[in-house]
Amino acid sequence: METALENLSKEDLLKVISSRDEKIDSLTSLNSSLVQERDYLKSQVEMFKRMQFGQKRERFEGDPNQTLLPFEADAIAVAQQQESIKEKIEYIRKRPNHHGRAKLPEHLPVEEIEIHPEGDLSAMVCIGKEVTEELECEPARFFIKRYIRYKYAAKNGEGVKIAELPERVIDKGIPGAGLLASILVDKYVDHLPLYRQKQRFARENIQLASLTIEGWTKEALFKLEPLYQQLVFDTKSKGYLQVDETPIKVLDSDKKGAAHQGYYWVYHAPLEGTVLFDYSPTRGQLAPLPILGNFKGYLQTDGYVVYEKYARSKDITHLACWAHARREFEKALDNDRSKAEKALLLIQKLYAVERIAREGQLDTAQIKELRLKESLPIINEMGKWIFQEIKSTLPKSQVGKAMAYAYARWDALSAYLYDGSLRIDNNPVENAIRPIALGRKNYLFAGSHEAAQRAAMIYSFCAICKKHEVNTFQWLRYTLENIMSINHKNIKELYPQNFKNISR
Structure with a gap:
């Protein structure tokens, strides 16, 4: 190789050197790109690890030698279990099960149950009583509301009067407003599907077709x-x-x-x-x-x-929403903890100002004044810091993404300072x-x-x-x-x- 290079002219030798330098630059650039890609993928893996919540579901296969179900316990084991249950019930009955008594709501109706000692009480005098209260409930009460409208006829035979039937939600339908409200609340507030509500009606011996309940729901929403x-x-x-x-x-x-x-x-x-x-x-x-x-x-x-x-x-x-900006930096904690923590600390200070305004029950003018005094310097500090750091931060890294998210929306993130009525986030x-x-x-x-x-x-x-x-x-x-x-x-x-x- 050296002999071959010696026979080259100066111009050809320069071309070879230039070509080699270009290849070295290309490899260097490729290596830098691969390093960035590696760091990015590593940060993604770390982020997904943080996002994972709880343990994975365990899966196992049963022992092929295990006794098949169902099986019956022997008589001795049954007797022992019954004795254990008896002891447990006695323990629960005698054990105090609370450290204090919650106050019962005063607006609820009270059902009084009087209990007198057993036996002959004719030779005894009542000297007092002890009152014990408990909160109780019963399933929803279904009843029929029957409108009975009496007709009146004029004695001279010139007309008949009858009271008007009150406006009903579903004309000629059987559900009342309370029943329809209950169905809608159960479905859209308590997230109980209609087929489960149908099962509940059936427990009260009220048989309703699915299409009937669906029709009622649609009509009430209409x-x-x-x-x-x-x-x-x-x-x-x-x-x-x-x-x-x-x-x-x-x-x-x-x-x-x-x-x-x-x-x-x-x-x-x-x-x-x-x-x-x-x-x-x-x-x-x-x-x-x-x-x-x-x-x-x-x-x-x-x-x-x-x-x-x-x-x-x-x-x-x-x-914009500071809660979303904060989430981006939280994702970056495993990528660049020092930078992510600095950003999160500054955002925390912004929320501390909001807490002061909320706890102090300040009006909108006072909130704006407080924000301009306390929050604006924090926002300016964070803005300068992001502007300086983003230049030397890998754009595909998680912390780089967090900075880019905030940087691109900086004016919108700062806009809540315009008026004390505005919120710091979209929560x-x-x-x-x-x-x-x-x-x-x-x-x-x-x-x-x-x-x-x-x-x-x-x-x-x-x-x-x-x-x-x-x-x-x-x-x-x-x-x-x-x-x-x-x-x-x-x-x-x-x-x-x-x-x-x-x-x-």
């Missing part, structure tokens, strides 16, 4: 449509909305045997405490258009790209979505796109009831009883937040 339409209209006019979305399986699908992936788009108005669920078959840019198409004001969202189109509107001030709307996840585990899917939208109505009002600490059953029963007779101009009086002010 009655709520005017109130929901008013909620949609009012939500569009709010000046501050938090938005998020969550998936829902729907049986309507172009593919046979498959479920369609639809989405609930959820809009929370923090100042009024209202929540609107709106169903859409898609997660695309057009999905939030019915609500956000003409929206003006503050819009707070996570980092989903669809919201960016609306955030660019000159009439919208976009707010309230996420809290409103959580019940949907529980529902999905129980009834799995909606039967159709129309059914999913009907469910969006009741989910909206259930979420508002929860935010305003209103008994959902009582509100729903009252609303079903009155929504058909109320003046349309006063329909907002039926909102859950106004229910507390209604004199029953």
Whole structure:
């Protein structure tokens, strides 16, 4: 090789050296890329390890020599077990099972049971009594409400009078407003599917067909449509909305045997405490258009790209979510602990300011003043730190991703300082979505796109009831009883937040 190089001209020798240098640079670049890829994959593995929750399910095969089930214990073992149970019952009976007594609710009715000593008490005088109370319940009480309307005829024979039948939720149907409210609350608040409710009716010897219960549910939800339409209209006019979305399986699908992936788009108005669920078959840019198409004001969202189109509107001030930014840095703890912990410590300080404002019950002007004094310097410090560190941080590393997430949304993350009414994060709307996840585990899917939208109505009002600490059953029963007779101009009086002010 050396002899061959000696015979080359100077120009050819320079070409060989240049070619070799290019190959070395290429290999160096490839090696650097592989190192970055390795670090990225390593960080991903570490993150997935942190995300894993609990132990894996154990699987085992039975011993082939084990006695087959069922089997019966011998008589001696049965006798020993019975004696053990007897001793356990005696122990439980005598053992004090609490350190203190919880106060019983004062609003509950009381059923008194008087107990006198056995035997002849004629020669004895009662000198006092001891009172013991316990909280008890019985299954839901079903009863028949029978309307008996008497007819009156004029003595001169010129007419007959009869009282009008009160407005009913389902005309000529048998369910009352209380029963319908119970079915809806059980399904959409307690996540009890209709087929399980049917089983509960059967235990009370009330035989109902599945189609009957489904029809009742559909009809009751249909009655709520005017109130929901008013909620949609009012939500569009709010000046501050938090938005998020969550998936829902729907049986309507172009593919046979498959479920369609639809989405609930959820809009929370923090100042009024209202929540609107709106169903859409898609997660695309057009999905939030019915609500956000003409929206003006503050819009707070996570980092989903669809919201960016609306955030660019000159009439919208976009707010990002510090909780999402914090989660990104939490994922990076196993990638670069020192940088991740520094970011998390600064974010923690921002939330400490919010806690001071909340515990001090400050008004909006005071909150804004407090944030500008305490939070703004923290945000400036963090912004400078990210700007300096992001240049020397691998972009594909988890900490690099966390920095890029915050850096790209820095103005939106800082925008909550504009007004003391604004929230630091999007958590309230996420809290409103959580019940949907529980529902999905129980009834799995909606039967159709129309059914999913009907469910969006009741989910909206259930979420508002929860935010305003209103008994959902009582509100729903009252609303079903009155929504058909109320003046349309006063329909907002039926909102859950106004229910507390209604004199029953």
